[in-house]
Amino acid sequence: GENVEQHPSTLSVQEGDSAVIKCTYSDSASNYFPWYKQELGKGPQLIIDIRSNVGEKKDQRIAVTLNKTAKHFSLHITETQPEDSAVYFCAASITGGGNKLTFGTGTQLKVEL
Amino acid sequence: KAGVTQTPRYLIKTRGQQVTLSCSPISGHRSVSWYQQTPGQGLQFLFEYFSETQRNKGNFPGRFSGRQFSNSRSEMNVSTLELGDSALYLCASSLTLYYEQYFGPGTRLTVT
Numbered sequence: 001g002e003n004v005e006q007h008p009s010t011l012s013v014q015e016g017d018s019a020v021i022k023c024t025y026s027d028s029a030s031n032y033f034p035w036y037k038q039e040l041g042k043g044p045q046l047i048i049d050i051r052s053n054v055g056e057k058k059d060q061r062i063a064v065t066l067n068k069t070a071k072h073f074s075l076h077i078t079e080t081q082p083e084d085s086a087v088y089f090c091a092a093s094i095t096g097g098g099n100k101l102t103f104g105t106g107t108q109l110k111v112e113l
Numbered sequence: 114k115a116g117v118t119q120t121p122r123y124l125i126k127t128r129g130q131q132v133t134l135s136c137s138p139i140s141g142h143r144s145v146s147w148y149q150q151t152p153g154q155g156l157q158f159l160f161e162y163f164s165e166t167q168r169n170k171g172n173f174p175g176r177f178s179g180r181q182f183s184n185s186r187s188e189m190n191v192s193t194l195e196l197g198d199s200a201l202y203l204c205a206s207s208l209t210l211y212y213e214q215y216f217g218p219g220t221r222l223t224v225t
Binding site for chain 1: 146
């Protein structure tokens with residue numbers, strides 16, 4: 001089955017700096033890659049996603065890039081703010097696999113003042 | 114538009130008991146998926162329902178089951194609870210298959 005690896009497990013940045021989280025997937029049939037932000041005591045919140053026919057997608061300070069050849073995708077957060085502090089999860093789903101998401105292990109992002 | 118709601122939010126059960134968790138998807142959404150989140154195993158897919166039919170199932174024992182009703186609301190049941198079933202159970206809804214999924218706040222189950 002699909003396997004998703006996520007790095008780093010923890011990331012500490014200064015406010016205003018950029019943060020990058022990377023994920024790799026194993027199944028070349030994967031075609032949908034969402035990113036979720038989870039704050040303490042809450043469910044994961046979808047922040048951005050990308051499909052395999054697109055190489056990059058941006059939404060304000062957040063961007064996701066996808067390299068299908070290398071089977072990896074990354075989340076980029078620019079101008080980080082304290083409210084960006086949370087756990088971020090990448091995920092992947094396979095063509096024909098319905099809505100089943102395979103998640104990475106998460107990255108604890110801490111934005112320091 | 115109201116988000117995904119899950120009830121109850123917290124639950125404490127004893128080993129051997131059974132439990133039923135409920136999920137109401139976003140209005141108009143027809144697909145519901147369930148995930149288990151634990152510190153050790155992370156987020157793991159349990160099952161997925163669309164139009165009252167289970168479309169996909171994860172690698173969990175038969176003690177874990179679910180169903181979806183005609184109004185798209187879903188329930189999951191865990192029988193003969195074990196200590197290892199303590200987890201945050203998350204429900205996600207989607208307009209249909211292959212669309213974005215939105216998670217509810219989860220039900221925190223503690224088995225003692």
